Amino acid sequence: MFKQRGLLIVLSGPSGVGKGTVRKELFASPDTNYEYSISMTTRQPREGEADGVDYFFRPREVFEALIEEGKLLEHAEYVGNYYGTPLDYVNETLDSGRDVFLEIEVVGAAQVREKMPDGLFIFLAPPSLSHLEQRLVGRGTEVLEVIASRVAKARDELEMMDLYDYVVENDEVTKACDRINAIVTAEHCRRERVEERYLAMLEGE
Amino acid sequence: MFKQRGLLIVLSGPSGVGKGTVRKELFASPDTNYEYSISMTTRQPREGEADGVDYFFRPREVFEALIEEGKLLEHAEYVGNYYGTPLDYVNETLDSGRDVFLEIEVVGAAQVREKMPDGLFIFLAPPSLSHLEQRLVGRGTEVLEVIASRVAKARDELEMMDLYDYVVENDEVTKACDRINAIVTAEHCRRERVEERYLAMLEGE
Numbered sequence: 001m002f003k004q005r006g007l008l009i010v011l012s013g014p015s016g017v018g019k020g021t022v023r024k025e026l027f028a029s030p031d032t033n034y035e036y037s038i039s040m041t042t043r044q045p046r047e048g049e050a051d052g053v054d055y056f057f058r059p060r061e062v063f064e065a066l067i068e069e070g071k072l073l074e075h076a077e078y079v080g081n082y083y084g085t086p087l088d089y090v091n092e093t094l095d096s097g098r099d100v101f102l103e104i105e106v107v108g109a110a111q112v113r114e115k116m117p118d119g120l121f122i123f124l125a126p127p128s129l130s131h132l133e134q135r136l137v138g139r140g141t142e143v144l145e146v147i148a149s150r151v152a153k154a155r156d157e158l159e160m161m162d163l164y165d166y167v168v169e170n171d172e173v174t175k176a177c178d179r180i181n182a183i184v185t186a187e188h189c190r191r192e193r194v195e196e197r198y199l200a201m202l203e204g205e
Numbered sequence: 206m207f208k209q210r211g212l213l214i215v216l217s218g219p220s221g222v223g224k225g226t227v228r229k230e231l232f233a234s235p236d237t238n239y240e241y242s243i244s245m246t247t248r249q250p251r252e253g254e255a256d257g258v259d260y261f262f263r264p265r266e267v268f269e270a271l272i273e274e275g276k277l278l279e280h281a282e283y284v285g286n287y288y289g290t291p292l293d294y295v296n297e298t299l300d301s302g303r304d305v306f307l308e309i310e311v312v313g314a315a316q317v318r319e320k321m322p323d324g325l326f327i328f329l330a331p332p333s334l335s336h337l338e339q340r341l342v343g344r345g346t347e348v349l350e351v352i353a354s355r356v357a358k359a360r361d362e363l364e365m366m367d368l369y370d371y372v373v374e375n376d377e378v379t380k381a382c383d384r385i386n387a388i389v390t391a392e393h394c395r396r397e398r399v400e401e402r403y404l405a406m407l408e409g410e
Contacts, residue, residue, distance in 0.1 A: 125399075129403060151407055154403065158400060158407075162400075165396055166391065166395060166396055167400070179391075179394055182391050182394075183387075183390075183394060185383075185387035185391070186387050186388040186390075186391035187391070189371045189388060191369050191371060194372040198359065202356055202359060202363075
C-alpha cells in the first residue's frame with residue numbers, strides 16, 4: 001500500500017516574535033494533527049520543564065557525539081549551550097506518513113532548508129511590519145526618525161524572509177495559528193502531491 | 206498608497222462534480238470575502254433564475270459583439286448557447302485589491318490559465334478518486350472489470366488536473382469549502398506576495 005511521505009513544517013522567525021507561544025497554542029488544539037519534534041539541548045532544565053516534553057536534556061558529550069554521527073537535522077549554539085533537532089525521529093515520522101512540525105531559530109531553519117528543500121518553511125513575522133504599514137500610509141503624525149528606524153528594521157526582517165515559503169504575521173496568536181493550519185491544509189491539496197498519490201495508487205504501489 | 210492586486214480564484218472540475226453547489230455554499234458564508242464573478246450566457250433563464258444574480262442573460266448578438274471586442278476572459282458554447290466571463294468586472298475588482306472567484310467549466314479554465322497564468326486554479330475532484338483508492342487497497346472484493354473501468358476514469362481525471370495548482374476533493378460540500386478557504390488564506394501568506402507588498406510600502410508607493 002502506498003504511503004505518502006508526511007510534510008515537514010518548519011516555523012521560524014526573529015527571536016522574540018513569539019514562536020514558542022504560537023507552537024504551544026497550535027498543539028493545545030485537538031484539531032492539530034501533526035507531530036511536534038522535540039528539540040535537544042545541553043542547557044539545564046528550567047523550573048517546570050520536563051525531559052522529553054519541553055526538550056530532550058542531554059549532556060554536552062552526548063550532543064557532540066550526535067553531531068559527529070550526523071544524527072542532527074540542524075543544530076546551533078546559543079549562549080554556551082547547544083540546541084538541535086534529532087534527525088531519526090523526523091525521518092521516521094515523515095516516512096510513516098505523518099507531518100512533523102519544527103519550531104526553531106532562523107539559523108537552524110537555514111540548515112534544514114539545505115537538507116530538506118521540499119519542507120514547508122513558515123516565517124512568523126512581528127506585527128511591527130503591519131503596524132509600520134499603517135503608520136506609513138497613515139496621517140503623517142509619526143516623526144521622521146521613528147519611521148526611518150522602523151523602515152531599517154523592516155528591511156532586515158524582509159531579508160530574513162527570503163528562504164521561506166510563507167509569511168504569517170503574529171498579530172494575534174489565534175489568528176497566526178489559523179493561518180498556519182490553513183497553510184498545512186492547502187499544501188496537502190497541492191496538485192503535485194495529490195497527483196503523485198493517485199498515480200502511485202493506479203500503478204498499484 | 207500601495208494596493209496589492211487581488212487574487213483570481215478559479216474553481217473548475219469535471220461536469221457533475223458539484224462546482225455550483227460548492228460555490229453557493231461558499232458564498233452563503235459571511236466569512237467569505239471574495240467577489241463572485243457572475244457569468245454571462247445566451248441561454249434563457251430557468252425558473253427562479255434572475256439576471257445579474259445567477260447569470261447575466263444576454264442576446265446572442267450582444268455576446269458575439271463582446272467576443273469580437275475581446276471583452277470576455279473566457280467563453281465556450283454548450284448545447285447551442287454561449288457562456289462566458291466578462292473581463293472588465295474581473296480586472297476592476299482585482300485592481301481594487303479584492304479577490305475574484307470564478308466557477309467555470311474546464312474548457313474555460315484552460316483559456317483563463319493562458320490569459321492570467323498567476324491565477325489560483327483549483328480542481329474540484331469527484332470523491333470517486335478517494336473511493337477508488339479505498340477499493341484498490343481494500344480486500345480485493347471488487348470484480349476486476351469494475352476496477353479497470355474506475356482506473357481508466359481516474360486516469361482521465363488526473364490528466365485534466367494538470368493545469369491546476371490545487372486539487373480539492375468534493376467528498377463533503379462543507380469540507381470542500383473549508384479546503385478552498387484554507388487555500389485562499391494560505392495563498393495570501395505566500396512570501397512573494399507579502400514581500401512584494403512590504404517592499405512597495407518601504408519604497409513609499
